[in-house]
Every structure is written in structure tokens, then in C-alpha cells.
Amino acid sequence: MDYKYYLALTSQLPFCSVPLRIDTYSNCQFSCSYCFSKARGGAPLTKSNQEIAPAQLEKRLSQVSQGRISGAVDEFLARRIPVQLGGMNDPFSPWEKEGRKTLETLKILRDYQYPTLISTKNTMLAEEPYLEVLATGNFLVRISITAGYSESRAALEKGVPSWEDRLRAAGALSSMGIPVSFRFQPIIFGEEDAVTGMIRLASTSGVRHISAEYLKLPIEKTSRQITYLSRSFPHMIDTYRKLNARQVGRELVLPSPIKAPGLFQLREEAISQKMVFGFAENEFLHLNSFHSCCNAADKFLKDANFFSSNILGILKRQMAADEIRFDLPDSSWVPTFSVFSHLNSRSRGSANYAARHSPRERWVKLLQDKWNSETERGGPSNFWGISDLGKVDSDGNKTFSVDRNIIRHDAMLHDIS
Incomplete structure (x- = not known):
């Protein structure tokens, strides 16, 4: 079944500079227990899936390039505000091995040289035929990873490539001239020293940008996520509450003064390793020394504009x-x-x-x-x-x-x- 809502603006428009997303699949086969999409109701816990119809995207980009504008999304496209490929669901979960919808989508975006940020936990895109497409397009690859001790990473991320595999993927992409970012989301509170070591390893793999955001705890009692997190990290919720974490939507979020020391520590390490650092916490976005939210896309994408009327x-x-x-x-x-x-x-x-x-x-x-x-x-x-x-x-x-x-x-x- 074709995915009707594959291309959309997000509700982050009032503060986000790249609020346009493309999702090639309506669901995700990975099982990250902290998943913001599932915690916020963005995707149901189901095996059902809808797929993008790449021909529809090609038709839309063609019409926009000819000046045929039919809505706000088309206006963002005409202005060449970057799209986030994988805004809600990973575009390289196992479905991609058979469907190749993400590959077809990448080829279309490449043909239009459309500025695109890719968000994934997988390493599939560091292999052919993806490498050739990425190397000839206008892409910034963001590889996400839970940031903390290895035991925490193993507990929070299920069914995804290892940290070592993602480092190798970053190296393969960087060697082809493709800019790579590591998205440290979520960071486990209290494990910042381990994250500092991860930044140093990232620099050896050609990673050019780091973004950082602490774990937001889903708190709905009926959520499978909170059940799993409570079992894997039995003291996490108590720790958050003792630190006066506040509820934002369906999640517990650490106070800014608690997060600030760790974030500045990581920023200083990234800069010392000659990388660009991005605060990914909403309340720290104004501190980033570039125009594009946390992702620094204006440093790496060509012929792109960013939404700043917010x-x-x-x-x-x-x-x-x-x-x-x-x-x-x-x-x-x-x-x-x-x-x-x-x-x-x-x-x-x-x-x-x-x-x-x-x-x-x-x-x-x-x-x-x-x-x-x-x-x-x-x-x-x-x-x-x-x-x-x-x-x-x-x-x-x-x-x-x-x-x-x-x-x-x-x-x-x-x-x-």
C-alpha cells in the first residue's frame, strides 16, 4: 500500500529550521526502547507498513521545479529547504533489503540535487549501490547511536548494527567525500565520560559533526517502552524524578541546569577533535554557531535555505x-x-x-x-x-x-x- 503521508511538515515548525520530512516507510522494524516516534504516538507498535511511491515524489519535484505550487509543502520545496529523510522512521530498516524504496528515493533526490539530511541507525547505506548515489548527490548522513557505556547501548538498542559497525560505516562514507554526522541521541545521564570517548573514536572515522541530546523517558504506563526501560534501568525514573525532571508531553525531560554541564563538556571535546558540535536539546538550540538547528546542515549541504521565520x-x-x-x-x-x-x-x-x-x-x-x-x-x-x-x-x-x-x-x- 502506498504511504500517503510520506512527505510533510512537522509540528516543530515554530522552532525548527528544517521542518520538512520524508519517510520511505510508515513504520520501523528496529526496537529502540526510547523511540521518540513511538513514545509520541508517531507510529503504532504494529508490523503493518506502508511504502512511499517514489514516482509520486519525482512528479512533485518536477512540478515544483516548473513553478507549479499547490501548497505550503511545495513552497518549502521550491525554496530548497532541506528534507529530513527518516524524520519519523528509519529509512534503512530490514524492509529496505527487499523493497529498495529508499534507494529509489535517494536517486530522485540525487537527480534534483535536492539538499537532504539522512537519519539512520543502519549501515546499509555505506555499501553499493547506495554509496555511488550518495557520493553524487547533495546529502548529509546522520548516523544515530545511544551514547553511554556499552552495556547501556546494548540494553536500549535492539536489532541494530553495533557501535563498531557504525564507525566503520562512517569511515566508508567519509572516504567517498560524503559528510557524516553522529547523532548521540539519547545520551545516558551520568555516562558522559564514555560519550567523550565515543567522540574521539568518531573523529578517527572522518565524522565531521556531533549532535547531542539526553534520554527522554517515556512515561505512559501502558507503553511497552516504559515497561522495558523499568526492567533494564530500574532506578532511571527515580533518578529523573529526584533531579526534578518535568513532564513534557508523554516524556520526562531533565532540567536544563542538570544537562548543561555534560553538554558543554561534550561540546568542548568535539571542538578539540576539529568537529562541529550541535546542541540537540530544544532549549539549547539558540547556542549553536550555525543556522540549521542542531544538524549544521548549512555547513555541509549545497544550494540550501533554512526556515528562520520562527x-x-x-x-x-x-x-x-x-x-x-x-x-x-x-x-x-x-x-x-x-x-x-x-x-x-x-x-x-x-x-x-x-x-x-x-x-x-x-x-x-x-x-x-x-x-x-x-x-x-x-x-x-x-x-x-x-x-x-x-x-x-x-x-x-x-x-x-x-x-x-x-x-x-x-x-x-x-x-x-
């Missing part, structure tokens, strides 16, 4: 300012078609307002609502080192400041504009 973009443009204000210039790019059908209920904002105004006005109002929210979720106060000044500007929007004592790495700001 909360993160507004913040990053003002990180050197004494006072941060809500500022979305009229010249900033926003789709002329509505994006609201792509957002979930938590991200969508006021439905009544959305029904009465133009797409741009609706988008600006959504951002203002988040900016001025009394809660931290989604607004500037959610970001590490950003504080509410307790006053508003002439338009009634809150103003914020950057705490220079917390954000102590001025070098991070050198190439942000």
Missing part, C-alpha cells in the same frame, strides 16, 4: 543584543499557503484567529502567542539563559535578555547573523 530564528538574530524583542521583518520568508493543517493541537494556536486572517498574519500571531505565553513551553523563556525582563515593547510583546554569566562561550556567536 521563535528560534528571531532569538538567534539577536543573541548579541542587550534586549531581545519580537521582530519578524516583512522581508522574512513565510509560506503564502497556510501551514496550520500540518501542526498538531498543541502547536496550532488559536483556531478562531486562524480562520479569519491571511496565512502570514496567522503565522505571526501564533509566534506572538508563544512569545508572550505565561508558560515557558515554546517561548523565549524556554531557552537556556534567556530571561523575561518583565516589560513589553511598544507593540505589547514581552522583551527578554541573555544571561552572559550562563552563556559563557562568546565564540558560539561568531558566525550567526
Whole structure:
């Protein structure tokens, strides 16, 4: 059965610079117990699967290249904002050995030289015929790995290649001139020293970028994941609660002050190994010294643009300012078609307002609502080192400041504009 929703915008649009995803399969055969997709309801725990129809993607890219735009997704494609291949499900799970839908998709993206980030835990793409396609396209490969001691990696990841195999795959890809990133997600709290060693090994395999994010614990009692995690890590939930982890959606998330020391430690190690480092935690994204969220895609992909008409973009443009204000210039790019059908209920904002105004006005109002929210979720106060000044500007929007004592790495700001 063809996968109808293979190409879509994600609800991370209010802060993500690459919010466009492609999934070649509607499900995943790997069994990572922390899987964010399953924890957040993105994919059911079922063996059923739908597959992309690559011809539909080719038709769409062809129409967009001819200026035939029929919706917000097409506008993102026309602007050449990168797609994330494997945004919800691994494009190289065992189905790919038979279906080859990912291979067909890669060939189409290669033919259009479309900027693409690939997310996978598998090593299949480091073999032919994938290598030749990747080497002649416009790709950044992100290989994900649980980061911590070997015992933790074995407990959390099931049915995936070993850490050593992924290192070898990174080496094979790098030797062909294909940029490779290691996505350390999740990091096991308390095992940062082991992660430092992993960064050093990654550098010997030609890895050019590291992104890092701590384990988010799924907490639904009916979840198979939490049952397995409780059995494998019996004290993990207690540890998180003692550290005042807060519930965000269906997950427990460690507080920013708890995560910051480990993240800065890993950042310093990556830089010492001549690699680019990306904070992948949402509340640290504004600290990255590049334009593309955590993935640094602007460092590695050609002829690509990035979505910055969102909360993160507004913040990053003002990180050197004494006072941060809500500022979305009229010249900033926003789709002329509505994006609201792509957002979930938590991200969508006021439905009544959305029904009465133009797409741009609706988008600006959504951002203002988040900016001025009394809660931290989604607004500037959610970001590490950003504080509410307790006053508003002439338009009634809150103003914020950057705490220079917390954000102590001025070098991070050198190439942000």
C-alpha cells in the first residue's frame, strides 16, 4: 500500500529550521526502547507498513521545479529547504533489503540535487549501490547511536548494527567525500565520560559533526517502552524524578541546569577533535554557531535555505543584543499557503484567529502567542539563559535578555547573523 503521508511538515515548525520530512516507510522494524516516534504516538507498535511511491515524489519535484505550487509543502520545496529523510522512521530498516524504496528515493533526490539530511541507525547505506548515489548527490548522513557505556547501548538498542559497525560505516562514507554526522541521541545521564570517548573514536572515522541530546523517558504506563526501560534501568525514573525532571508531553525531560554541564563538556571535546558540535536539546538550540538547528546542515549541504521565520530564528538574530524583542521583518520568508493543517493541537494556536486572517498574519500571531505565553513551553523563556525582563515593547510583546554569566562561550556567536 502506498504511504500517503510520506512527505510533510512537522509540528516543530515554530522552532525548527528544517521542518520538512520524508519517510520511505510508515513504520520501523528496529526496537529502540526510547523511540521518540513511538513514545509520541508517531507510529503504532504494529508490523503493518506502508511504502512511499517514489514516482509520486519525482512528479512533485518536477512540478515544483516548473513553478507549479499547490501548497505550503511545495513552497518549502521550491525554496530548497532541506528534507529530513527518516524524520519519523528509519529509512534503512530490514524492509529496505527487499523493497529498495529508499534507494529509489535517494536517486530522485540525487537527480534534483535536492539538499537532504539522512537519519539512520543502519549501515546499509555505506555499501553499493547506495554509496555511488550518495557520493553524487547533495546529502548529509546522520548516523544515530545511544551514547553511554556499552552495556547501556546494548540494553536500549535492539536489532541494530553495533557501535563498531557504525564507525566503520562512517569511515566508508567519509572516504567517498560524503559528510557524516553522529547523532548521540539519547545520551545516558551520568555516562558522559564514555560519550567523550565515543567522540574521539568518531573523529578517527572522518565524522565531521556531533549532535547531542539526553534520554527522554517515556512515561505512559501502558507503553511497552516504559515497561522495558523499568526492567533494564530500574532506578532511571527515580533518578529523573529526584533531579526534578518535568513532564513534557508523554516524556520526562531533565532540567536544563542538570544537562548543561555534560553538554558543554561534550561540546568542548568535539571542538578539540576539529568537529562541529550541535546542541540537540530544544532549549539549547539558540547556542549553536550555525543556522540549521542542531544538524549544521548549512555547513555541509549545497544550494540550501533554512526556515528562520520562527521563535528560534528571531532569538538567534539577536543573541548579541542587550534586549531581545519580537521582530519578524516583512522581508522574512513565510509560506503564502497556510501551514496550520500540518501542526498538531498543541502547536496550532488559536483556531478562531486562524480562520479569519491571511496565512502570514496567522503565522505571526501564533509566534506572538508563544512569545508572550505565561508558560515557558515554546517561548523565549524556554531557552537556556534567556530571561523575561518583565516589560513589553511598544507593540505589547514581552522583551527578554541573555544571561552572559550562563552563556559563557562568546565564540558560539561568531558566525550567526
